[in-house]
Amino acid sequence: DGGITQSPKYLFRKEGQNVTLSCEQNLNHDAMYWYRQDPGQGLRLIYYSQIVNDFQKGDIAEGYSVSREKKESFPLTVTSAQKNPTAFYLCASSRFQGTDTQYFGPGTRLTVL
């Protein structure tokens, strides 16, 4: 079955540590996205990538970094510079950037201890 996988489902981090969240898709989509979800705030865009080896900052990119070395993979690193990283992180993909339907993975819940 085609889809988007995210791992791990739950992640705990100590303050000052960097952590990397995995996102893989086998839908052959060119575009991929990372969102952060906090209660009562909907989804906010962190980074997006239109194509391999290219990515752009979203609305809340500070304290995060990404890479897009393969079409299927778009990992997100939450760095120690992110002041309040505890949140639910969602990865999505679409055939192309912009108006095409986005399909979501199951999410990763990150908790900073």
Next chain:
Amino acid sequence: AQSVTQPDIHITVSEGASLELRCNYSYGATPYLFWYVQSPGQGLQLLLKYFSGDTLVQGIKGFEAEFKRSQSSFNLRKPSVHWSDAAEYFCAVAPNTGNQFYFGTGTSLTVIP
């Protein structure tokens, strides 16, 4: 400023009753419109989308939505709610000249027996 508004933070309905969830947007031109549903701790699942044409669109799980250009609205409806419909519902807008989605803050639906 561009925005997506879901005015109802939380709605409670009885099983078998009808449902309408509201979504309003403010963009210059008719955008692409989506409704997603999210169960607790899960990713978002696409319910339906509107790109053009017939302003009444049918989706999965018996949901439908109507686009009203004059009111800048895209309200989600279901004639008879089932207990399994309890979830968080998000409206999303993709401006046809933009490069990202904008999400509302969500409406949490509780279904009582």
